[in-house]
Amino acid sequence: MTHPNLTRIAQGVVALLLFFAATQKFIGEPGTVEVFVGLDMEPTGRYVIAVIELMAALLILSPFAALGSVIAVSVMCGALIAHVTHLGLVVNNDGGMLVCMLVVVLLCAAYVLVSRRKEIPLVGDTFS
Amino acid sequence: MTSTFAIDLEKISHTANIAIVVLCGLFGLAGYFVSFYFHFLTVAFFLLVLLNLFWRHGQTSHTLLANFGFLAQIRYLVESIGPEFRQYLFASDTEESPFNRVERAEVYRKAKGIDSTAAFGSLLAFDRTEIKLRHSFYPVDTDQLEPFDVAVGAARGLDTTYHIRRPIMISAMSYGALGENAVRALARGAKLAGALMNTGEGGHPKYHLMEGCDLIFQMGTAKFGVRTEDGRLDESKLAVLAANNQVKMIEIKLSQGAKPGKGGLLPKEKITAEIAELRGVPMGQDVLSPAHHVECVDAASTVEFIGRIQRVSGLPTGIKFCLGRPNEFRTLVQEMERQDTVPDFITVDGGEGGTGAAPKSFMDDLGLPLFEALPVVHRILRDEGVRDRFVVFASGKLISPGKQLKALSFGADVAYSARGFLLALGCIQALQCNRNTCPVGITTHQKQLQTGLDIEDKARRVANYIEALHHDHVELLAALGRSSARLLCEENLYLPVQAPASPLGEEPS
Structure with a gap:
């Protein structure tokens, strides 16, 4: 169903984009600050999310890629909720770029999650 | 309601x-x-x-x-997480299998050179099912005892006759089953203590040879290390190996206690490139040894094969088996007499199962336990009038001096232990020998897990264990009123009614 090489590529994409996103948040790039102001989470939330994203980016390249993908999927779900409920699909006149990136990460992470489902800690054994 | x-x-x-x-x-x-x-x-x-x-x-x-x-x-x-919880918290000191905490602790203390006396009574429950040793009113002074000395090959008058001077030997564990560090620590410990070590059926014993100890080369049914491509004996390879002056004896494995009637099994998880090379097998699949030597199909061909190994190697050569049918063994002994080809030693492996990976039913349901099999073997050899021509080795959970003395009383000459030595190396009985994940780095090839196993430190423990066992052997022997281990016999045993050592092991003839 899934291909090991595709999984590796997906892991790379997730790690790259999450690393980029985390760095943006750490350095306080104005666009990200605005997003978190919109969510009323500035600045604590920005740093918390940045740390989680960085963790996911590192984990998904490690032997614990399955765990990394779970975290990545979770963060992206949260981001999706933010866009749907608070921010709208177009942020800072980016023509939906941010949301597109988000969906790409979500899909790639989900792909990794599915292909590595047996390696997920605690529940991996229940998948066939 | x-x-x-x-x-x-x-x-x-x-x-x-x-x-x-x-x-x-x-x-x-x-x-x-x-x-x-x-x-x-x-x-x-x-x-x-x-x-x-x-x-x-x-x-x-x-x-x-x-x-x-x-x-x-x-x-x-x-x-x-149940197994860990039970072991750490809930299992009592005498409850676990195959070795309970009391038994393991004794080995650990001996290996570390700590006083292993206990106080306030035995922790065991005595319910007349246990076999005990009978001491004498008149113990022998320990300085009056004959030093332990069993000559293997003397009955045939071989130049290569080997004198075993320790009552305990390290039983067959191959490189493959064990990792490099574990093998080397055992070999170095054996060298330190002057004990004999069996190589197991792992092919050319590269790591066993490294430390300079005396070895028994074991030839399994697949003949790793001395095989031709179709699994027959390659005489030239055997001759080369036997010429190595560390190799003192050859043991032909007919069957083993962990899986009698089935060949050895090395799970693919544990096959590295080096193991594949030493054994001459492919990687990526389980290595299955045949259930019997291709040369051995009945008593006559088996005895011929033994004779052939004796001739080619020039060394004391014996057979190892786990007893199933006593009558088959009797026939084999009679055939040996008929051909006048007698192995120099016999290793009786108890059906209790060792470190080997084995299907569960083979481990649990096949083969006579050691204390059933030993008296049967001893009796058959005596009946046939050939007991003096054999040295009998015994193996099967003989990790404590008491059990070893019981085995000697049942008719063995020297005791073998494998798991006792694993415990001395620091085994915590995690029961993962077949998964390459041994947490103490013994039965694994993962470098990371082996780093904790310091060869020098663990070799010292192995030597301590051997020395402590020998010390206790001497003390017990004196208490039993015997001046030599040779004089031990069933009179030294208390066998409960319906004893495990009853003639149940004997087939009706």
Whole structure:
């Protein structure tokens, strides 16, 4: 169903984009600050999310890629909720770029999650 | 109407299945109206709901999960940590298998050179099912005892006759079954203590040879290290190996206690490139040895084969087996007499199962236990009038001096132990020998796990263990009123009524 090489590529994409996103948040790039102001989470939330994203980016390249993908999927779900409920699909006149990136990460992470489902800690054994 | 309080697990789990959906929704609302931080919980519960839906409706292999949802997972989680919990917290000191904590602790203390006396009485329950040693009113002074000396090959008058001077030997464990560090620590320990070590059936014993100890080369049914491509004996390879002056004896493995009637099995997880080379086998698949030597199909061909090995190697040569049918053994002995080809030693392996990976039923249900088999072998050899021509080695859970003396009293000459030495190396009985994940780095080839196994330190422990066993052997022998281990006999044993060592082991003839 899934291909090991595709999984590796997906892991790379997730790690790259999450690393980029985390760095943006750490350095306080104005666009990200605005997003978190919109969510009323500035600045604590920005740093918390940045740390989680960085963790996911590192984990998904490690032997614990399955765990990394779970975290990545979770963060992206949260981001999706933010866009749907608070921010709208177009942020800072980016023509939906941010949301597109988000969906790409979500899909790639989900792909990794599915292909590595047996390696997920605690529940991996229940998948066939 | 019953008035007893009962937990209706089914109801609880169904409520829980609905509750997580409701909670997910509530957290979503809270995230929208109160604070976005609530969405951390929304997401977590959302994923749990998805997972739960899959468990209940998307899979059929886990009945409990399908019927009850995520709460059933608790059972699997708790069950998975059960072995550790039982070992650490709940199992009593005399409860675990194959070795309980009392038995293991004795080995650990001997290996570390700590005083192993106990106080306030034995922890064992005596219920007349145990075999005990009978001491004498008149113990012998320990300085009057003859030094331990068993000559293997003397009956044939071989130049290569080997004198065993320690009452305990390290039993067959191959490189492959054990990792490099473990093999070297054992070999170095054997060298330090002057004990004999068996190489196991792992092919050319590269690591066993490294430390300079005396070795028994074991030839398994696949003849790793001395085989031709079709699995027959390559005489030239055997001759080269036998010419190595560390190799003192050859042991032909006919069967082993862990899986009598079945060949050895090395799981593919444990086959490295080096092991594949030393054994001459491919990587990536389990290595299965045949159930018997291709040359040995009946008593006559087996004895011929033994004679051939004796001629080619020029060394004391013996056979190892786990006893099944006594009559077959009797026939084999008679055939040996007829051909006038007698192996120099016989290793009786108890059906208790050793470190070897084996199918469960083979481990549990096949083969006579050692204390059943030994007296039978001893009696048959005596009946046939050839007991003096053999040295008998015994193996099967002989990790304590008492058990070793019992084995000697049942008719053995020298005791073998494998697992005792693993414990001396620091084995914690994690029961993962076949998975390449041994947490103490003994039965694994993972470098990372082996780093903790310091060869020098563990070799000292192995030597300590051998020395402590020998010390206790001497003390016990003196207490039994025997001036030499040769004089031990069944008179030194207390056998309970319906003893495990009753003639049950003997087939009706």
